[in-house]
Amino acid sequence: MNSTREEDEGIVVILEGGPADLPGTLRVRAREIGDGKIKIPRNGGYEHFERADDSTGPLSYRWTRRTKIAE
Secondary structure (H helix, E strand, C coil): CCCCHHHHHCEEEEEECCCCCCCCEEEECHHHHCCCEEEEEECCEEEEEEECCCCCCCEEEEEEEEEECCC
């Protein structure tokens, strides 16, 4: 399977909201944002972000919620 350079290096996205200790930008693989959502593992749970807009500019994702990992 051939991967693209974008897939190898990832895509930089802008994160809006969420915990203060998360970075303002994040590099993710293209396949991780295919549905317009990003789930970031953090401190025994996940921080959920959804696409903030449909513009052609930088990819922005807005924090929507936190969930805990089921035990």
